[in-house]
Amino acid sequence: MKTIYILWLRQLKRYFRSKSRMFGSLAQPLLFLLALGFGFGPVFAKAGQGNYIQFLVPGIIGMSIIFTSIFSGMEIIWDRQFGFLKETLVAPVSRFNIMIGRTFGGATIATMQGIIVLLLSLLAGFRPFSLVLVPLAILVMFLCSLLFTAMGTMIASNLDDMQGFQMIMNFLVMPLFFLSGAIFPLGGSGVLAVVAKFDPLSYSIDLLRHLLSNINNFTMGFDLFVLSIITLVFLGLGSYFFSKIQI
């Protein structure tokens, strides 16, 4: 337990010490929020879909979470290059515990980013549907963060350097984000709606939207069920591949 805690603490310390990273990773979601929110707002309203900011904010929270989590998971590559990974891998701590400590650290950071985006979106006119549900939404953010940090860990365990990073961004993170219904409604039976069903981020965002804006596509129970199962699967896969790392 103490070892998991110190690994978690390390991730947090690194995050708070790198102010540029903190602000840098907020810039993108804010840009999306402002450009899309105010740009498409009138169109969205004209199409009879209501207030676009209310719709968009949970999607942007999901966005900042997926980016931050996958980056945090992939920090393993840095640690490998700077040699620190060795230090943790030879310690008398099971690889599973190391992976859990790191993953919870990364997920905590991603959740904090999500909360910051939520707070900033209040300035853009977003109003949560019910304040009582906000803590629940934060729990969902954490679950979603765990999922994608574990996914990042899994990927990073199989990469030796940062060269594959751009590919991961373009072929994984971006599609996961754009196909999740973060920025548009998934209703109807088009191809997109089918594709989105295979995107774990869809369920996280749908659940957040349900809790924060009372808009939903699937039922809450179904969202939670799918999200929990996928999170467990990726935690399993992440720790499996992490335990196979050789240096």
Add this chain to the structure above:
Amino acid sequence: MKIIEVKNLTKKFGNFIAVNNISFEVEKGEIFAFLGPNGAGKSTTIKMLTTLLSPSEGELTLDGHNVKKNPNEVRHSFGIVFQDPSLDDELTAYENMEFHGVLYNVSKKIRRKRIEQLLNFVELWDRKNSLVKEFSGGMKRRLEIARGLLHHPKILFLDEPTLGLDPQTRNHMWEYLRELNEKENITIFFTTHYMEEAEKIAGRIAIIDHGNIVMSGTSDELKKNTGTDSLEEAFLKLTGKDIRKDEANTIDRMRMHRNRWRK
């Protein structure tokens, strides 16, 4: 009692054989030196002994545990100072020590005491709250040594620990290690390029080249068997004649090994 047992250990990277069917044993409480030119297979062997790399063939036993089958038990019995950096640059010197102490389950009281003692020992106590990224190469190396000594394992691996250290620190470090070895019966397994170090400190020495152990024994035995007066001469006689021609090959091999490894 044998604390390290290596039987027919082989490591291949594709077609390249980094370690070729080596066998050796180290007794508990022994100070054992592993010598060899660059690229001979020293670090690869240490990586396999410390569970970082899995062997292609052969049996490895540390403190009675099979390295391949019970890596977790094995990790409880050793500590290591790596050849290349392994500190967290974004943490302070103190935090790096603290992190290590917690991972190795050193109780708080002993941890605090030893951190102060060791940081003073490597003359970094007044810089304890500086981030490691502000440190010079030599300071990082010293911190790395201090960290490696924070917990007292049964076996301590030191992969070229004295590389880049000034003679004062080097002397200091070996004195400290000798004391640990005598007082706590800690087995020490180290590699080095300084022959006089091996001669002075190690009880037994193995010389490895091209992945094979070419000779092993006490320093005197090595000198006697090669008919030389010093360990340096013995070493050169065993590994050296074509050292220049070989150097290019070593680099080629390392490059090949690195490329293979990346795939």
